Amino acid sequence: MPLETPARIVRALVSRGYNAEREAVTLIAGTDDPGVTLAQVVESTPDDALRITADHVREVLASAPATDPSSSAPTGPPGSESESGAASSDTSAADTDPPVSDATSGDNEEPVGKSTPPEAKGSGSGRNQDTSLRSLEIANDMTGQSTGTGEYDDFVKVFRDRYEKLSKMLRGRVNHRPAKAISNMSGGQDAELIGLVDDVRSTKSGHWIVDLEDTTGTFPCLVMKDKDIASYVDELLLDECIAVSGTLSGDAGILFVDDMYFPDVPRNHRTNTADRHVQAALISDVHVGSQEFMADSWHRFADWLHTEEAEHIEYLLIAGDMVEGVGVYPNQDEELDVIDIYDQYEAFSEYLKEVPGDLDIVMIPGNHDAVRLAEPQPGFDDELRDIMSAHDPQITSNPSMVTLEGVNILMYHGVSLDEVIAELPSDKASYDDPHKAMYQLLKKRHVAPQFGGHTRLAPEELDYLVMEQVPDIFHTGHVHKLGWGKYHNVLAVNSGCWQAQTDFQKSVNIDPDAGYAPIVDLDTLNMTVRKFS
Template sequence: MDGPKRGGREIEVGVEVELEIVKRFAELGYQVQPDVVDLLRQYQLEQGVGINEIAEWVAKSLDSSSIFVISGEKIAELIKQQQQQQHRAPKQRRAPPGIVKSFSNSGNSVQQGDFLQHFISRYEEIGGIIKRRMNSSQIRFVRNTRTDEDVSVVGMVSSVNKTARGNLLVDLEDPSGHIPVVIPPHNEVIPDEVIGVTGTLTRSGYLFAHRLVYPDVPLHKSASAQSSLPLASSCEDEEPEYALFISDMHVGSYTFREDAWDSFVDWLREEARSRGIDIGYLIVAGDIVDGIGVYPGQENDLAIADIEEQYKTAARCLRRIPGGIHVVLAPGNHDAVRSAEPQPPLYEDFQRFFSSDTCFVSNPAYIKIGSRIVLIYHGQSFDDFVNSVSRLNYSKPEDMMVEMLRRRHIAPIYGNSVSIIPDGHDYGVINPIPDILHCGHTHTVGIARYRDVLLINSGTWQSQTQYQKKRGISPVVGCATLVELSQMKTKVLDFGKGRGKGKGREG
């Protein structure tokens, strides 16, 4: 009646596997009925796959917002669907994202000299770009030049002040020395950036500037790197390839918009599939969870006050994304990694809650999806840009992203909002030039094109908190930016204004 009896060791191994199945599903937030264990144990033996892979497959196939106890009938249905799909012509999954540049947590102690090397690295790399565009001399030689002659120098801005007449008085330095530069007030100069200056030297030793040169990204990339332009399809029948860009989920907050997320998942599972939109990648630019102790009084805004539980819940949200979509996660200032940049990828203690094929990268990071290079940066330096340049504000994040590209640095201002861990090379220099610059942090949506670079800031999944209300931050909630990677066409999908609609705005 019960089939062949198992030997003692076989019974022991079987019990261990069954306990492991129950434990793994519990970690994913599910309870399983006894017949589920038998079905999955048999499925594991037939398919030769691990328990983790089985659990993740089941979790991705379920609607986690309505199912908490898994029945044998549901598992049998999923196995039948899987077997039916295996008999169809399989659709080739997109290649996983390639990590071009991601910064690890070295764990080395930081010495004072490391900061000096950090800024020398910045000067050499960005200064080298400017020097290819103008003939310049070292500052120590310029100071000995005859007066009333035009001279050109490249240096780092060590301070910015105003003269009595409203001009900018900038102290510019290079490894050979420093020089005071008077710059007309309509220019926007910020501390710690590297610029080129052409001007006239006065008898008093001041350089009066009449031209500034920035290390700006070129108007057009070289033919060998012109990948942000539309690409000719290698085959007329080749299907378009899409990527989705989101940021600032803030799972764990009372104001996390679970209804908007449900609409997003429904759109992916139903409408996107029915319309043949082949989405290969989902890129998340930080603040996956709301974190603990990030701002004063945050404990009053938390629905989940335990950081592990926040990440477990975030993992459950992301497991609902249909299989076949590669998920890339970068941290932000709310995530449980060091606050100093570059922030390393999520620690392994938290990575284990997510699907095993999730791609974890640092903040910032460069990845390749399809033929495109994407620079992911959460965007905490936006705070410094807003405080330093009066015309910039959080409602138009794309304007600040343009300034990053003009200065070839994602966080040029040192010592204010952004702290750093130097490692001998300045992580913030923008090199290579990306096809897509993807940021978050502002909780607002901004899409623009600057020269050959597509700029994306995709808003948030968190409605306004009391802290944000006091600071005048009005979030744009529940948006995802859809990009067709060949032609670089964009569409902002809005899931925050009614369930299941997925209203779009072309970009």
């Protein structure tokens, strides 16, 4: 029986113990009888080869006898076989509004505001990428660097490091004086302070008192309710770093705040772009092992990655939750298709083999993965790395800064988004617009500012969760909602999931956006969203 799609060809090769170059799969898929061609390629491949190359396929095709065109019809270009699918939905309203293209129906819309040069479109000659042009670097990987023991001194070190890093971002805006020095000043003087938010409380009159703590002590700051900056108080999270300026009261016991500053992304931030037309696919929350894992949608996604339409996608970034995990939430075992955690990773690895073998893949863990829950999360251990070795992925910690051809992409799974959404007003952060919660993290320059809440944070010598470098792209997952937008030119993307609604999600009123793949042009930072569900 003929093999009809590239992903089926890949699965057939994997079952025979081979990986394959993307162009090799495309060549096989474009022949009159892909099944016969595949069998011939496997038979002619040297016994010690583990990878089918395009040259292997060309040798077979060159030696094959010519066929009578009237005896069999070609199967058509890769990916031409389409399945019916609903039109894309307007899933997110944001600063940028790329189209959602239904990949199950062959829709091929271009991003708004983008004109793709002719040389960037598929030429019909197959996918032949020069991997020597690629560049992938990972920073802030703390795998193997954990020093925390849970002792008191560890907590002091991580908060001191947080304060030092974030206060540097604010010192250019205020003339900071330590809290201890301000407490010794005379009443009525102007004062400016940088500190971590220790407490926020309201007065009987409806004003706000914000206690700020630095390395010398804590000082109370009063924000009057009729001030324009009073709205900023609604955005504050405990333990984030801010700066204030104002005037001391008559007895110098409190600072009347006139202005409030956040570390923030500069409004004139200039993003980096790649020097050539190249794309990255951003996905997360695959959840293999769940009864609700959408295998058919994944197959369609893998099929599409082998087509010429996706030929410029050279990077695949997966922001955590490769598997469903075990014991993550109450009665989860009743919703598992694969019970054993290692079997889940084995199954995930098989699905990963379906994507083109020449993709550069980067993966970070999430809260469903078999790593510690406390953030920062180190990358997977050696046993799990061996299981997930298909296509030799780069595995790094959560979070990590990944630089693709000069473009800085901050990958963070996103557990703290739950906390931000719970603490802030709905117009500032919500599950329907997860990118707005991401804006708040960019504003605070920290991926998980609040300590002691639902987000588990590990005390280390360094605070790996500070955004010391402004990213060009901020990529998260976790909340199973699709959302995107630009904040001070930084593209924020929450990439949805590959898991249909579970009973647990129904109980907490989560309606997931499943089966989507945001595709980013690294040369322009324009984005399209492909739909595979």
